[in-house]
Amino acid sequence: MAIYACDPQQARGRRVPEEESAFRSCFQRDRDRIIHSSAFRRLKHKTQVFVEHEGDFYRTRLTHTIEVAQVARTMCGALGLNTDLTEAVALAHDLGHTPFGHTGEDALAALMAPYGGFDHNAQALRIVTSLERHYAQFDGLNLTWDTLEGIAKHNGPVLPLTPGAVLPAALADYNALHDLELHTHASAEAQVAALSDDIAYNNHDLQDGLRAGLFTEDEIAELALIGPAYAQVDRLYVGLDPYRRRHEALRRVFGYMVSDVIDTSAARLAAAAPDGPDAIRTLGHPVIAFSDGMRGKIREIRQFLFTRMYRAPSVMEVRQKVTQAVDELFPLYMADPLLLPQRWQADIAACAGQAALARIVADYIAGMTDRYALQAHARLTGTDVLHDRH
Template sequence: MAKKIEPYACDPADSRGRRFPEEESAFRSCFQRDRDRIIHSSAFRRLKHKTQVFVEHEGDFYRTRLTHSIEVAQVARTMANALGLNTDLTEAVALAHDLGHTPFGHTGEDALHELMAPYGGFDHNAQALHIVTSLERHYADFDGLNLTWDTLEGIAKHNGPLLPLKDGEALPVTLAAYNDVHDLELHTHASGEAQVAALSDDVAYNNHDLQDGLRAGLFTEDEICEMALIRPAYDEVDRLYPGLDPYRRRHEALRRVFGFMVSDVIDTSAERLATLKPQSAADIRHMGQPVICFSDEMWQQIREIRQFLFTRMYRAPSVVEIRTRVTQVVRDLFPIYMQDPSHLPQRWRREIEEVRSEAELARLVADYIAGMTDRFALQAHERLMGVDVLHDVP
């Protein structure tokens, strides 16, 4: 059931519009058009073959960036609707939040950031903004997707304000460059819709990484039941369905864990909104604090899950072994393209004609590598290096 939109929700009629003005649609709001453009983008399709934790070749069951983004969007719509926020804007930000990820997940990002250190580094959040404002090249009148200011703001700062910077910090190069020509007000919090998208990401990956880790045999249900948030879910399922098939038991328990997290965000955020009484989307942006959040108790329980997953899944020997191998793929490809850009596809070679410095060439190469899927990166590496890193014995 759709809930009444609250005054603090982002109203498409009050959107700050697009950098390049366009005629409005007769049957879709500007936020619906943003969502649809993201779904139809090349970068979104490529998420199908980008890893979440496991490398893409390891099995069809495990989450990819695409299935993760769809799950985040589903959670985000549910929470936004319950809180009286704009569900279309929330969904657009949720669907776009991982567009900037490299092949091989955070492993690939870490390698690319290290390689790009002399040129300003690499950040997947900034890359998502770069993709939707520049790298998607489909429309006759502009580069990028020409999304509304509201959606771009949500992509850029859904995790909170980016200014002022702390000592030694710098804005990601691509983000700073775009903000110079289209001010996203990086000193404020994002809209409530973008904040919902950020927490939906936490809810989704904590839940599905538990499922994927169990499926991969990295830990057992007895082990995860030692955590405070998970034991009550299994106890309830065992009480209601004694002797249930193990796979159904797992699903029933983990969907309850999922529900605990979603309900906690809705209840806690509704209470904060009632206390803070924002009367507009601008009020939320200028609160000086997030308005969408977990309760303190839930946050502690989620931190326990995160620590467990970090130790038992993200740093599991089998996962680390594969990550070590695919890191080499990125480390090998970058200097090859830097030294001989003729290996790049024709479209990218045309871009080189406008490159004026080594830093610009490095950024172009990083854009190309970041856009690769796991499968494509492995194929390119084998073609250029003659090595199958996943199967050849080191």
């Protein structure tokens, strides 16, 4: 590994000291604990863009997460970074997502605004430090500082806050107990996980949007990054059937983005010449990045997807319905916490005030899968929001 890679032998340790494994590094152990967590399994039935009932072929949070981890390992290997740490961060990065994707998060954030807010990155940290309760010695997964830091700030420093912003309560609460140095950048491995997320969702949302019929291949071929990929495939494979043609073109688009990050980041690392992981954290700017040209092309793809997919009438119709489900579940549980399962009742009995109760209710709703949230809503309200039935 490169001198600036995170070395498991130099990791900053766990909040609760443990005997190290004889067979796995601390980062491998973090990765394995995340994979075996309840929250990771629930990603199987959580929305990426399309709600689960809309089809079995679309990405879920789980398949998205696996794709992110694969990209992250590839890029870290090429850059001489620690592939186990980046995989751990990648596998954990979406654990805090609510049912119904960003739609559910937006609804829950609005409901939690009077009680400290809600943010899926902060919720992921809350899950791995508190809500997973399987071990005898501690709540959470007792991950290394290095992995927790990556979860908390893989998208960049969290402090200082921009004007009008508020530090999510879940992040503030844990950071008060275990300083994650929120004012610095994360490790290069965590930065790789963040860009791998961008690469994965831009690529697979194009595939899922095509499958859903929200736009055509001719339309996306007009985008600067995608047109050359289709042109190359058409030169190499004349008369290729449409499905193979699509896959061959989009896998090239995927490769363009990955190669760009590797080349750009290698140059930035060489220029910065960091002498260790902490030098990357305090550098003041990311070392893992797209080139300026690629960033512009990706911005074009994102704008296209926003207009044609994320705000498509059919998607917006479902968004409105599932928002209703979250909006109606929250006050029901707040008014009668006994509706929550028995294992939540001890926390409810110990909480002091409405803000503490709201946090528990948010934890419960955020942990739901799409299917469970719709079933719970139907059971408590007698309404099937997706099919407008009572």
